[in-house]
Structure formats: structure tokens, C-alpha cells
Amino acid sequence: MKITNCVVLAVFCVGVSAYAADEFIVLKAARMFDGKSNSLVQDGVIVVKDDKIVDAGSNLQIPSGARVVDLGNATLCPGFMDAHTHLTEDFSGNYNERRLRELDLNVSEQAIQATEYARVTVEAGFTTVRDLGSRFVGSHEFVDAALRNSINKRVIVGPRMLVATKGIGATGGHFDPTNGFRDFLFGHEPDYTDGIANGPDEIRKAVRFEVKNGADVIKAAVSGGVLSLTDEVDTPQLTPAEMAALVDESHRLRKKVAVHCHGDSVAREAIDAGVDSIEHGSFMKPDTLTMMKKKGVFLTPTLMASEWIMGKIGNYPPALQAKAKAATAARSDMFRNAVKMGVKISFGTDAAVFPHGQNAKEFKLMVDLGMTPIDALKSATANDAELLGIAQNVGTLEKGKLADVIAVPGDPTTDITVTERVSFVMKEGRIIRQGPSGAEKAEKTASPDVSALAD
Numbered sequence: 386m387k388i389t390n391c392v393v394l395a396v397f398c399v400g401v402s403a404y405a406a407d408e409f410i411v412l413k414a415a416r417m418f419d420g421k422s423n424s425l426v427q428d429g430v431i432v433v434k435d436d437k438i439v440d441a442g443s444n445l446q447i448p449s450g451a452r453v454v455d456l457g458n459a460t461l462c463p464g465f466m467d468a469h470t471h472l473t474e475d476f477s478g479n480y481n482e483r484r485l486r487e488l489d490l491n492v493s494e495q496a497i498q499a500t501e502y503a504r505v506t507v508e509a510g511f512t513t514v515r516d517l518g519s520r521f522v523g524s525h526e527f528v529d530a531a532l533r534n535s536i537n538k539r540v541i542v543g544p545r546m547l548v549a550t551k552g553i554g555a556t557g558g559h560f561d562p563t564n565g566f567r568d569f570l571f572g573h574e575p576d577y578t579d580g581i582a583n584g585p586d587e588i589r590k591a592v593r594f595e596v597k598n599g600a601d602v603i604k605a606a607v608s609g610g611v612l613s614l615t616d617e618v619d620t621p622q623l624t625p626a627e628m629a630a631l632v633d634e635s636h637r638l639r640k641k642v643a644v645h646c647h648g649d650s651v652a653r654e655a656i657d658a659g660v661d662s663i664e665h666g667s668f669m670k671p672d673t674l675t676m677m678k679k680k681g682v683f684l685t686p687t688l689m690a691s692e693w694i695m696g697k698i699g700n701y702p703p704a705l706q707a708k709a710k711a712a713t714a715a716r717s718d719m720f721r722n723a724v725k726m727g728v729k730i731s732f733g734t735d736a737a738v739f740p741h742g743q744n745a746k747e748f749k750l751m752v753d754l755g756m757t758p759i760d761a762l763k764s765a766t767a768n769d770a771e772l773l774g775i776a777q778n779v780g781t782l783e784k785g786k787l788a789d790v791i792a793v794p795g796d797p798t799t800d801i802t803v804t805e806r807v808s809f810v811m812k813e814g815r816i817i818r819q820g821p822s823g824a825e826k827a828e829k830t831a832s833p834d835v836s837a838l839a840d
């Protein structure tokens with residue numbers, strides 16, 4: 386079995402290198418993007434000791450005895466971040482088959498699969514993700530928190546994760562895990578322990594419950610969504626009073642609030658309530674974008690999600706196809722307007738709607754809709770670090786920051802698609818990838834066997 390070979394070989398091919406604690410590692414490349422400047426630096430050098438950047442700049446002196454990693458004609462960048470993933474899930478195949486599979490899949494098996502999604506994500510250069518929702522019909526497990534903890538303990542390889550646990554939404558809304566199934570199929574109506582809450586007090590209870598169980602960020606669905614069967618994509622699902630309670634309780638507990646929101650009127654209510662980011666935002670009008678700009682609210686556009694769905698539209702039931710078409714038709718103008726108006730844009734893809742590890746394809750979509758390559762790169766580095774509240778540690782290549790460093794071949798300001806071919810990944814001073822990824826190596830090694838069989 387080719388797939389089995391890939392998995393087995395990947396385990397052996399991708400190791401995490403660790404070096405003596407007192408050793409300097411020096412990364413060199415033809416260029417460097419520091420995460421905040423408007424141009425690239427030539428002859429980039431980054432000096433790393435333990436898990437931190439000691440120095441970063443052009444043509445720096447190399448400490449004696451340092452281990453030098455010369456990446457040649459590449460561009461060093463801060464580790465990319467994705468502010469909207471679902472690393473414990475995979476919605477990328479046929480919609481109805483997936484729903485059936487979810488009923489069959491043991492949550493432990495789901496967790497094991499998630500370790501693979503985490504590995505391919507970090508190998509693609511994404512050293513940090515904000516993971517916005519993890520839910521399994523009929524299960525109360527917190528798989529995203531477990532995945533995050535296992536990565537932090539270095540039990541498995543993956544990106545730094547800020548997790549939202551189950552997300553919060555209304556009965557019958559986009560996040561209701563029984564949405565579209567017959568009544569009481571699962572024996573009870575979902576409640577706050579499933580992230581389903583109605584009324585300000587219950588919303589506060591749901592926030593407290595999720596924080597108690599490990600949420601780093603609070604996610605809520607304030608409007609309908611594309612991949613849910615019984616809600617309209619742009620209708621409001623939380624009231625202004627519920628949103629006020631959501632934001633107040635989250636901010637009291639020092640957690641930021643990300644809201645899934647396609648509709649325009651409900652986006653205004655969410656911005657008024659004080660949310661930190663609007664996810665998707667497909668139907669937002671220029672006046673709404675002006676409100677966002679004034680209040681410094683981030684837009685996380687997730688262009689890849691609609692791109693993938695439109696490319697595989699036959700995989701979805703007719704009701705979802707209509708919603709996807711409407712949202713996609715609106716989102717391009719919305720995004721162009723947001724760029725023109727200078728709304729803060731965070732890089733986020735909705736990975737899981739498409740296969741994990743393809744996150745960087747978002748860059749080209751952003752550039753094609755009017756963003757400069759350097760601003761697209763900033764969205765995935767300094768901007769995301771600001772939105773996630775971790776800018777003091779990551780997001781730029783500066784002295785004292787954690788050594789999350791990646792390299793892309795060539796110059797991303799002349800060809801943004803080089804971000805899709807990351808050739809080197811370091812996370813917190815440890816080299817996770819140099820050259821082909823584990824999966825690519827396994828594929829290469831497996832190929833001769835396959836042709837031998839064919840012969």
C-alpha cells in the first residue's frame with residue numbers, strides 16, 4: 386500500500402534535529418524578509434542560539450564555531466502563521482461521504498489523523514496556527530487542546546497552536562453539530578458543553594466552559610455559513626445582546642474573539658460589540674469595512690476556502706452549492722475594497738475545507754485580488770502575530786524573538802508562489818525540515834516500487 390509506505394517512511398525521514406545547547410546556528414540566504422520592512426534585505430543572516438534569534442540582518446559576522454546552514458538562492462522569512470485552521474478535521478472531500486464517515490470515526494482515530502495534519506502544516510512553513518474550532522458529533526473530547534499540548538511537549542511535530550475548542554453558536558446555527566440531521570437523532574439537543582448557547586447568560590457560561598477546558602481564543606458563529614445545511618449564509622445567528630456578552634466575558638478572561646461572519650448587517654453588530662476579527666466577511670460593504678478600519682478590527686479573508694469549494698462544487702449538495710456561489714461572488718470585491726481601504730488583514734485560510742498543507746496558496750489569491758506581495762507576506766507574519774497577541778515572541782526576525790524561521794526558493798516579491806515551495810523550516814531553534822518534506826521523500830522512495838509492481 387503506497388499510502389502506508391508514505392506514512393511509515395515519513396516517520397523515519399522527518400526527524401527534529403537538536404543541537405548542543407551552547408551551539409550557534411547561522412542561517413544564510415541570498416535575501417531576507419524580516420516581517421515588517423517594505424523590502425527584502427540582501428545577503429540575509431540570522432544567528433540562532435537555543436530557541437532564540439541572537440541577531441538578524443545583512444552580511445552579519447558569523448560567530449566562530451557556529452554551524453552554518455547556507456540556503457543559497459532563497460529568502461529567509463519569519464515562520465508563516467495561519468489565523469484560521471481546523472487541524473483536527475478534514476472537510477475537503479465529498480460532503481455527504483464525509484458526514485457519514487464522521488459518524489463512523491472514533492474520536493481517538495480522528496486525533497491520530499490530526500497529528501498528520503499538524504505535521505504537514507508545519508512542514509509547509511506554518512509554524513503557528515490559530516485553530517478556530519474542533520468538534521465531533523457525539524463526542525465531548527477536546528482534540529485541539531490535546532493536539533496543542535502534545536506539540537508543546539514535543540511528543541509530535543506541529544505548529545504552535547492557539548485553539549478555540551468547540552466554538553460557540555446558536556441552536557440550529559452554523560456550529561450546531563446536529564444541523565441537518567433529524568431531530569433527536571443523537572438523543573439530546575446540543576447545549577453549552579457542545580458550544581451551543583442561547584441568551585447572554587448561556588453565552589457567558591459557554592465562554593467560561595471553553596476557557597476552563599483550554600481555549601486560548603474564543604470563536605463564535607454570528608452568521609450562517611456555507612458548509613451547514615439548514616441556515617442561510619448571511620443571516621444573523623446571535624443577537625447584539627448575545628454578542629456583547631460574548632465579547633465582554635471573553636475579554637474579561639483575556640481571550641480574543643474571532644467571529645465567523647458572512648453577512649453585512651450582522652458584521653456591523655459584531656464590530657460594534659468589539660470583536661477582534663471577522664472571519665470570511667464575504668458580504669461586507671464598504672461602510673462596514675470603514676467601521677472595521679476605525680476600530681482596528683482584523684479581516685481574516687479565508688480566500689482558499691471558497692476557491693477550493695468552487696473548484697470541487699460537485700462535492701456539495703445543491704443547497705450548499707448555492708450558498709458557496711453567492712459568498713464567492715461577493716468576497717472578491719469585498720477583499721479588493723478592504724485592501725484599498727487599508728483594513729488590517731490577517732492571513733487565514735480555513736484549512737480543513739481544503740487539504741492541510743496547502744495553506745500558502747492563499748498568498749497568490751491575495752495578490753491576484755490587489756494586495757502587494759510584501760503586504761501579503763506581512764499578513765502571515767507581523768499582522769497575524771499582532772492579532773494572535775504573540776507579537777512579543779514571534780512574527781518578525783529580530784533579536785530576542787523565538788527562532789521560527791523558514792526559507793522559500795527565489796524571491797517572493799517577484800513570484801509569490803514560491804511560498805508554496807518552502808524548503809526549510811525551523812521552529813524555536815529546532816530544524817524541522819531542510820529540503821524535501823517527509824511526504825515528498827517518501828513519495829520519491831516509493832515510486833520505484835510502484836513501477837516495479839506495474840511491470
Ligand SMILES: [Zn+2]
Pocket residue numbers: 469470471517735
Ligand atoms: Zn473555519
